Amino acid sequence: MPVKKTQIEPINTEAEKPARGHVYEHVLRYMRRGLMVGAFLPGQVMSLRKLAAGLGTSPMPVREVLSRLVAANALEETKGGSVRVPRLGPDKLSELFTVREMLEGMAAELATSKATPELLEELTGLNKQLLVAIEKRDILNCLSFNQMFHFTLYRASDSEVLMPLIESLWLQFGPTMYMSLLIPSMPWNASDHKNILAAIKEKNAVAVKKGIVHDIRTTGKALLSVAGPQGLELPFAHGPELQFDY
Template identity: 80%
Template structure:
């Protein structure tokens, strides 16, 4: 995924270079957004421009542009020293984010449940089985990835052009806390709420499906708040683990 240098002046190569740069930019953005949403990047973690650029086999420029876009979207923050890091959410902001999640994701779930077909239920059931296997193996990366995939497969079924981007913006902000939720003894991951949601979808009970997603969100919020200090959730390590996930 190396960006080729400009080799000509006839406009043809210039156009190819611009397309390649655009492709790299979108690939970096897609990777970073997914990493934030599933919790592969952690609160307080500093984004290393050099490391990210090396990982993508590109120059720092597209990575810098992506980080700037994510700062503008409130998914990342710039420190006084000029570095970019994942924000630590205060208990107040965490509560606000999860309260809005209940509203938007509850609405999306209700809409999806009213349109749910057997193919969607089968797909969600398969994803949830992957999640349960990951939980049993304590496979953190796949726990986080499968959980996010379950939620967004459900929300996409609502077929709302308004709700999904709003939900994505929330996940970009709170997603980095999800890794910590796996470490809280008071809230062991068991996907019980997912099972309730699947049952409601099979029965065509939109209200029950909505209750299941709201309970899932609320339970996670309570657990995260139980370990959050005044400055947000404190990590027992300075940097996050190297979590590999599918782009």
């Protein structure tokens, strides 16, 4: 399946000399986005040199961000001192998706009660872009628009408690989503999204939650079907140059 690449724009160190805090936030935003959409893969080792060069910055803010993400369990430090994306074993993967069902289902219910015509229009537009990406077999845009669809819905809940928890879950399981597109038994057709949109239009919070839970559970089952005892890892996890909008 070919991957369509989009260029990221490096920090302009010549014209604008950004403040150190700005650089750090820039790197953090890039890394968080990459983990949540699945642009970084299970088992992939993070290269300070490559990340710093790609973002147009020095290794120091990259090192600080990687340390923060290790502390958040989104990345792990190996015995050799390198940092990589964890390979999730079946037990942890199952637990993550179970908790996702509870928290994201709750956020979807809350969002439905506050849904506006503008939210429905935005979600419909994102899903159309997702369908185009699916048709084109454009993996990264499939992952990106899927994540944007879910987070746009959840943020409409206006919950200051749920969103940080949901983001933490996506940082941990997000890298497995690339593999979900490669599993023959996993139909990526956004059918649950269609049902969710219809339920939002009808202000049917129960049906919206049901659609979200089914969407999450289907993906979780597919990933567990290919997870070995040592966790999920793609054979080319250390190689691809995956670039994305963030």
